[in-house]
Amino acid sequence: MKRIYLTAGALAIAGTLAACGQKSDATAEAPSGNSAAAPAPADGNMAGMNMASSEAAKTxxxxxxxxxxxxxxxxxxxxxxxxxxxxxPAMTMAFKAAPPLVQSVKAGDKVAFDLTLKDGGGEITAISKQ
Ligand SMILES: [Cu+2]
Structure with a gap:
C-alpha cells in the first residue's frame, strides 16, 4: 500500500509541475496578447479594432x-x-498546435487548416489532409 501512495504522490507532483508550466506560458503570453491589459499610446488609434479583436479571437x-x-x-x-x-503572403512558417494535431500530420502532407491569429502569428486549431 505504501508503494501505491508514493506513486500517487509522484503523479500529483508531476501534474502540478505540468500545470505550472502551462500557467507560466499563458502568463508570459498575456501581456503581449492582450493590449487592454497594458495600454500603450500606439493602441489609442485603433482602440475600436483592439476591443473587437479581444472579444473574439480572429480566425x-x-x-x-x-x-x-x-x-x-x-x-x-x-x-x-x-x-x-x-x-x-505565401510563406513557410511554424504554427503552434495541440499535440494531437501535431501527431496527425507529417512532412509532405498537403493540408487545409484553421488558425487562431495572435501576436502576428497563428495557432492551428484544426488541420486535415487534402
Ligand atoms: Cu505565414
Missing amino acids: AKGAGTVTAVDPMAGTITVAHGPIAEAAW
Missing part, C-alpha cells in the same frame, strides 16, 4: 504543404498560400 483558414513537425516544440511548419484574413 483564418489556410492551405499548404507540411514541411516539418516538431512534437517537442508543439509546432507544425507549413509552406502555406496567402492568408487573406491575416494579410499574409
Whole structure:
C-alpha cells in the first residue's frame, strides 16, 4: 500500500509541475496578447479594432504543404498560400498546435487548416489532409 501512495504522490507532483508550466506560458503570453491589459499610446488609434479583436479571437483558414513537425516544440511548419484574413503572403512558417494535431500530420502532407491569429502569428486549431 505504501508503494501505491508514493506513486500517487509522484503523479500529483508531476501534474502540478505540468500545470505550472502551462500557467507560466499563458502568463508570459498575456501581456503581449492582450493590449487592454497594458495600454500603450500606439493602441489609442485603433482602440475600436483592439476591443473587437479581444472579444473574439480572429480566425483564418489556410492551405499548404507540411514541411516539418516538431512534437517537442508543439509546432507544425507549413509552406502555406496567402492568408487573406491575416494579410499574409505565401510563406513557410511554424504554427503552434495541440499535440494531437501535431501527431496527425507529417512532412509532405498537403493540408487545409484553421488558425487562431495572435501576436502576428497563428495557432492551428484544426488541420486535415487534402
Ligand atoms: Cu505565414
